[in-house]
Amino acid sequence: MNDVEALDGEVRRRMEELGFARVGIARAEALEPEGAQLRAWLAAGRQGQMDWMERTADVRADPRHPGMVEGAVSVVVGAFPYAREADRVGPxxxxxxxxxxxxxxxNVLSKRLRKVVAFLRERGHEARFSVDSRPVLERxxxxxxxxxxxxxxSCLIVPGLGSHVFLATVVTTAALRVDAPIKRRCGTCRACLDACPTDAFVGPRELDARRCISYLTIEHEGPIPPEHADQMGDWIFGCDACQDVCPYNRTSLPDPAATEPFAxxxxxxxxxAEALLAMDEPTYLRWAEGSPLRRAGLERMQRNARIVLANGKRRLPVV
Ligand code: B12
Ligand code: SF4
Ligand code: SF4
Incomplete structure (x- = not known):
């Protein structure tokens, strides 16, 4: 076994031990055509208020940019499944x-990835990780x-696991064994495009974030345009509609032990939603502690709560 193979095996083994259900490696290089797609997407204004995406576009398009890891050779990618339990457990x-x-x-995945970064640095290689936290085009x-x-x-679908996975990358100067991409497998299906409540897809794999309920409920500041507020239904944070209809998410549920950190x-x-409207800032921060909901903040969550309550009233049968 040569040095590259030995290091490669060790990195993959460590990622798997940390709970990543799938691990793969790509060669670090300028992303084309994805970089050009990202720039066109930004030029069309599809990022809405997420102006941080524009500021870091050059780094996103090439992980060897000094803003990520200069001289990077490999990108290690891990997919970590999260629970896909049935909906509606209360009123x-x-x-x-x-x-x-x-x-x-x-929080959960950064802590784990730091260990892989530390290991690579011990071996004399530079490395940085990203889990939705640095300018890396993770998908x-x-x-x-x-x-x-x-x-x-536009979600990454893992055969056998579906799309309910988090993605994480480690960009490194270490030379590792590279994996081959697999073919896209949507075929003639278009269930997700038809299921989107706000018609947010400009076309296959291209999303206008400004219309997406996930963007509107989490990232967007200020009032939500009335036509989209009506379409939000009962989504108070994020949206799963385009994943729920996907046949690749009808596979058997992931092992609860594998998704345990995200139970x-x-x-x-x-x-x-009523209780949320009654919360003050300290109560909200305690309630949302350690959860992704904290990011939206009380003001946006109360805005969303008012909308879902109004949408709920509209759904009541007229007698
Ligand atoms: C910004 C962002 C969002 C935005 C914009 C989403 C989007 N589709 O771009 C909003 C807030 C809407 C969002 C929503 C969600 N997000 Co998000 N998001 C991100 C973030 C931070 C950047 C994504 C990005 O760069 N978007 C810009 C576009 C251009 O890039 P892209 O979609 O990745 O790019 C590919 C395609 O869209 C395509 N493309 C783009 N333009 C064009 C044009 C043409 C003509 C063509 C053919 C293709 C094409 O090519 C690109 C390269 O492959 C990533 C983390 C990261 N750093 O990567 C998480 C991330 C993508 N999000 C994630 C998740 C979980 C979600 C939600 C499922 C959350 C939810 N349930 O509410 C939804 C899913 C909505 C959806 N259908 O995409 C996961 C995705 C996991 C997965 N299995 O794919 C990520 C990877 C975070 C993570 N580390 O796990 N997200
Ligand atoms: S997350 Fe919801 S609103 Fe956004 S694209 Fe998917 S179905 Fe449409
Ligand atoms: S529902 Fe799934 S398989 Fe069908 S087009 Fe959408 S992503 Fe592809």
């Missing part, structure tokens, strides 16, 4: 997207590393 009307019903993945790298394919809903918390399985 409260606020629905939270599945990825956000448990502990905050940024493009996951596709290149052969973990799965980007579906028409759903009762209070986020169905959020009590």
């Amino acid at each position: 409260a009307p606020g629905r939270v997207a599945r990825y956000a019903r448990g502990r905050d993945y940024h 493009a790298w996951a596709e290149r590393a052969g973990l799965g394919f980007v579906g028409k809903n 759903p918390h009762r209070r986020f399985q169905d959020v009590d």
